[in-house]
Amino acid sequence: MPSQMEHGMEMMMFMFHKFAGDKCYLTKDDLKVLMEKxxxxxxxxxxDSLSVDIIMKDLDRYQxxxxxxxxxxxxxxxxSTTCNDYFVVYTKQKGWK
Known part of the structure; x- marks a missing residue:
């Protein structure tokens, strides 16, 4: 049985391939659908209403x-890093450990 961390890794791989399909990469349209869902x-x-365009440009290493x-x-x-930064600040504000 996979650990929670292994399950999380498996889920990321599954989601990528779910939206990429057999071609094993995301197009801008694939990325947009993935982000929306x-x-x-x-x-x-x-x-910025063009956030998916900006993300695509940043991720498209070979243009x-x-x-x-x-x-x-x-x-x-x-x-995940951005969410963690928010989480750390939020938990400190609430006095949680």
């Missing part, structure tokens, strides 16, 4: 319109 709160809180798993993982890591 899996990160709706994040998108709602963006001030070929493709986002591979490694770049996708960079997105997940960045979002």
């Amino acid at each position: 899996e990160f709706p709160v994040f998108l709602e809180n963006q001030k 070929d319109g493709k986002v591979g798993f490694q770049s996708f993982f960079t997105l997940i890591a960045g979002l």
